[in-house]
Amino acid sequence: MKSGFVTIVGRPNVGKSTILNRLLGTKLVAVAPKPQTTRHKVLGILTEEDYQIVFTDTPGIFKPKYALQKVMVKHALSTLEDTDLTLVVVEPFRMETDIVEKLSHPAILAINKVDLLKNKPKLLPLMDEYQKFKLIQEIIPTSALYDKGIDELKQELVKLLPDEELYYPGDYLSDKNERFFAAEIIREKIFILYGQEVPYATTVVIEDFKERERGKYFIGATIYVERRTEKMIIIGKGGRAIKELGRRAREEIESRIDHPIYLELWVKVRKGWRKNLQDIREFGYG
Ligand SMILES: Nc1nc2c(ncn2[C@@H]2O[C@H](COP(=O)(O)OP(=O)(O)OP(=O)(O)O)[C@@H](O)[C@H]2O)c(=O)[nH]1
Ligand SMILES: [Mg+2]
Incomplete structure (x- = not known):
């Protein structure tokens, strides 16, 4: 048996979470077109024979x-130290020297979003540049969006895994529970639906997660924003925006827990919470 820990790191928005979902073969973590979608460390466990x-x-x-943001980056950097392997994800448009210089364990480099590269021969000089870093064992071009290069990536990771017994039971998918993922799904939809700065001022707290024996489960969630104007944007004219948000979040939560739910959303203002360590901790970013 081979088992080990693989940390996925890189700049914001390069496709780390998309790659993880592809590797697992299921949508586990939040993905959105905006940078800084992921705020927590989240385990995704892949168990094969x-x-x-x-x-x-x-x-x-x-x-x-x-x-x-400081807490988020601290989480990311802390994972670089405590791992067997690192999966570094970069985009093919520029050399990310800063990131690869931070490596302290053997790594595999995924050059993701190669579908966006108009001039494919450009990839070779970039791969040569990365090859110079001794900790990088393998470089694999991927397109997580189109599921390209993911199998190869998996095979290379498995090759480098230490001989160890399982760390988690074979049916474990994550260290986080359904409440966490319900909040993340709502937050992901906020990142997808709302423009500009509003998503960055929001966080989602699950107040209620009642599994009922008969009928729909009840999930009540509060969306915190920093200002009254942001609250108005989240709600939208005649409540239309929040209705759409609720619909999309409900559908995904239902398909995930495989049970119909009733989702109730509230919006509250917590002035300047992003700059307040006490609020940040209270909201689970610790
Ligand atoms: N064209 C293209 N887009 C991709 C690819 N992989 C991911 N994306 C898109 O890139 C955006 C960011 O993807 P994420 O997986 O959220 O990126 P991330 O690195 O986890 O971002 P943060 O959590 O913000 O650090 C999303 O819109 C994805 O659909 C790819 O291979 N090609
Ligand atoms: Mg992410």
Whole structure:
């Protein structure tokens, strides 16, 4: 048996979470077109007959400005130290020297989004540049969006796994529970549906998650924003925006837990929560 821990790191928005979902073959973590979608470390566990890979999805590494961002980047950097392998994800448009210089364990580099590359021969000089880093064992071009290169990536990771017994029971998918994922699904839909800065000022707290014996489960969630104007944007004219948000989140939560739910959303203002460590902790970013 081979088992080990693989940390997924890279700049924001390069496709780390999309790659994890593809590797697992199921939609586990939030994915959105905006950078800084992932805010937590989340385990995604892949167990096959002769191996187990315990992946950690992480927030992107960037220059943080306010307290929440500092906590996010701290989480990402901390995972670099405690792992068997690192999966570094980059885009094919530029060399990411800063990120690969932070490596401290053997790594595989995925050059993702190659579908966006108009001039394919450009990939070779970039691969040569990365090859110079001794910890990088393998470089694999991928297109997570189109499921390209993912199998190869998996095979290369398995090759490098240590001989170990399982760390988690074979049917475990994550270290987080359904409440966590319900909140993440709502937050992902906010990142997809609302423009510009509003998603960055939001966080979602599950207040109620009642599994009823008969009929629909009840999930009550509060969306916190920093200002009254943001609250108005989340709700939208005549409540239309929040209705659409609720519909999309409900559908995905239902398909995930395989049970119909009644989803109730509230919006509250918590002034400047992103800059306040106490609020950040209370909201689970610790
Ligand atoms: N064209 C293209 N888009 C991709 C590919 N992989 C991911 N994306 C898109 O890139 C965006 C960001 O993807 P995520 O998986 O959320 O990226 P991330 O690195 O986890 O981002 P953060 O959590 O914000 O750090 C989404 O819109 C994805 O659909 C790819 O191979 N090709
Ligand atoms: Mg992510």
